[in-house]
Amino acid sequence: MTDMTSNAYEFSVSELAGTLKRTIEETFGHVRVRGELGRVTVAKSGHCYLDIKDDRAVINSIIWKGVMGRLSMRPEEGMEVIVTGKLTTYPGRSNYQLIIDSLELAGAGALMALYEKRKKALAAEGLFDEGRKVSLPFMPKTIGVVTSPTGAVIRDILHRISDRFPAHVLVWPVLVQGDRAAEQIAAAITGFNHGEGFPRPDVLIVARGGGSMEDLWCFNEEVVARAAAASDIPLISAVGHETDWTLIDYVADYRAPTPTGAAEVAVPVLEDWQDSLTDYGLRLSRGLRRNLAEKTAALSAARLPRLEHILSAPQQRLDIAAAKLPKANSLFEKQQQKLRLLTARLPNMLRVLSPLSGRLSALIGRLTPALRMGLRQDEQSLSALSKRLRPDPILAGLSRQSEQPQRLMARAERSLLAGLSQRQARLTRAAGLLEAYSYQGVLARGYALVTDSSGQVMRSNMTGAKGDEVMLTFADGPRGAVLDGAVLDGTSSAPVQAAKPKKKAIKLRDDKSQMGLF
Numbered sequence: 001m002t003d004m005t006s007n008a009y010e011f012s013v014s015e016l017a018g019t020l021k022r023t024i025e026e027t028f029g030h031v032r033v034r035g036e037l038g039r040v041t042v043a044k045s046g047h048c049y050l051d052i053k054d055d056r057a058v059i060n061s062i063i064w065k066g067v068m069g070r071l072s073m074r075p076e077e078g079m080e081v082i083v084t085g086k087l088t089t090y091p092g093r094s095n096y097q098l099i100i101d102s103l104e105l106a107g108a109g110a111l112m113a114l115y116e117k118r119k120k121a122l123a124a125e126g127l128f129d130e131g132r133k134v135s136l137p138f139m140p141k142t143i144g145v146v147t148s149p150t151g152a153v154i155r156d157i158l159h160r161i162s163d164r165f166p167a168h169v170l171v172w173p174v175l176v177q178g179d180r181a182a183e184q185i186a187a188a189i190t191g192f193n194h195g196e197g198f199p200r201p202d203v204l205i206v207a208r209g210g211g212s213m214e215d216l217w218c219f220n221e222e223v224v225a226r227a228a229a230a231s232d233i234p235l236i237s238a239v240g241h242e243t244d245w246t247l248i249d250y251v252a253d254y255r256a257p258t259p260t261g262a263a264e265v266a267v268p269v270l271e272d273w274q275d276s277l278t279d280y281g282l283r284l285s286r287g288l289r290r291n292l293a294e295k296t297a298a299l300s301a302a303r304l305p306r307l308e309h310i311l312s313a314p315q316q317r318l319d320i321a322a323a324k325l326p327k328a329n330s331l332f333e334k335q336q337q338k339l340r341l342l343t344a345r346l347p348n349m350l351r352v353l354s355p356l357s358g359r360l361s362a363l364i365g366r367l368t369p370a371l372r373m374g375l376r377q378d379e380q381s382l383s384a385l386s387k388r389l390r391p392d393p394i395l396a397g398l399s400r401q402s403e404q405p406q407r408l409m410a411r412a413e414r415s416l417l418a419g420l421s422q423r424q425a426r427l428t429r430a431a432g433l434l435e436a437y438s439y440q441g442v443l444a445r446g447y448a449l450v451t452d453s454s455g456q457v458m459r460s461n462m463t464g465a466k467g468d469e470v471m472l473t474f475a476d477g478p479r480g481a482v483l484d485g486a487v488l489d490g491t492s493s494a495p496v497q498a499a500k501p502k503k504k505a506i507k508l509r510d511d512k513s514q515m516g517l518f
Contacts, residue, residue, distance in 0.1 A: 017091035028087035061098040132369035144201030149173040160263035176208040182221035189227040207238040207259040219246035238262035443475040
């Protein structure tokens with residue numbers, strides 16, 4: 001075979017891969033792609049590797065660690081998203097991939113617009129003000145949780161509370177996704193505040209796991225935000241992941257990044273406080289001993305009279321008194337013993353007053369915002385009522401109501417006349433049909449109806465015997481008759497056609513005349 005030389009440039013594999021990479025990056029340096037997330041994997045390095053697909057193709061994509069930290073949502077498999085980035089290649093595997101710079105939910109533009117509108121309206125009403133929020137109780141005895149009873153959220157909360165500081169937990173089961181979720185969540189918050197038959201919680205936790213904006217939308221409903229704002233019990237919101245913000249997060253007294261974080265905020269760590277108390281006790285004992293030693297040293301250094309000189313006169317008086325009162329010692333010992341018993345039974349006043357002082361401070365802090373909110377709501381209600389109390393709509397309604405009976409009477413009259421006209425036309429048609437099919441028309445043309453004594457119609461000349469009474473009914477009325485005559489055999493003078501059957505004649509008579517019938 002002859003060697004064929006060519007002038008075409010010979011690329012190395014690396015050169016060709018690099019040329020393709022530059023060409024693709026220059027051509028598709030900025031692209032916007034819409035599709036569904038397929039495989040989503042977050043590496044230990046923090047980079048996210050995922051697929052964007054539709055019904056016919058799949059594009060490998062990467063979100064670098066720095067970009068992942070700026071995203072408002074965590075990518076999850078099944079999400080329909082719109083991503084922005086640049087297309088490049090990976091020469092080591094000869095495939096192309098999309099480097100994503102931003103990610104947003106497809107179709108979430110309308111939801112975001114509604115979200116921002118509600119957020120501005122509620123912020124204008126003061127529901128997000130820090131001044132109306134109250135501090136969380138330090139050591140709650142009862143904790144109310146509003147969440148789904150079947151998810152992992154409630155298990156995480158209960159486990160964390162049990163580990164840190166065991167407390168009584170009340171769970172109000174609700175839907176956390178769907179059309180009815182918002183009403184159930186608002187009803188649960190209101191029920192914990194005003195319900196009876198169970199211990200009133202010291203703090204509330206409203207929690208849900210992560211999800212898309214559509215999944216978390218029930219926590220953006222106005223009814224949920226207003227119920228959270230009206231709660232007299234301090235409320236912690238723990239909805240979604242740390243990057244997920246809903247309207248209840250702005251209204252709540254405290255926003256936790258996760259449901260587990262809400263449990264950590266709600267209760268302290270029992271072991272830490274026990275260690276702290278032990279340390280405080282040791283420090284207090286050392287301080288008292290040191291202070292006592294310093295005071296003792298100071299007294300020793302001072303030039304004071306001897307103790308026995310000072311106490312000699314009081315001791316002498318005491319000896320005299322003891323001699324006069326021999327039973328004083330025994331009486332004093334009994335009273336001292338009673339005093340020790342009473343002292344042991346008395347509670348520690350600091351321990352008794354500390355919770356009361358904290359509750360008093362919390363109530364004082366909640367009183368002023370509650371009064372302001374009540375005044376603001378009363379002003380809004382009064383303003384709305386004053387706008388509704390206008391005479392023009394009432395007069396217009398009375399005018400429309402006065403005209404309504406006349407319109408109804410006119411419509412009823414038209415309907416009645418139309419019904420009568422239809423029924424009259426139907427009656428006329430029925431009368432015409434009755435007249436057309438009635439035997440009276442046949443009688444009017446000269447025929448007669450023959451019935452026997454029992455009223456049965458005689459349809460044949462063979463019916464009846466000579467002398468039987470019959471009734472002849474003419475067009476103008478009935479008339480009695482008697483059968484008289486034999487049956488004719490067809491020998492009359494009238495010509496008879498061979499093709500026709502023989503006619504039979506019956507003679508009928510009464511006391512005045514007779515008639516022959518064929």
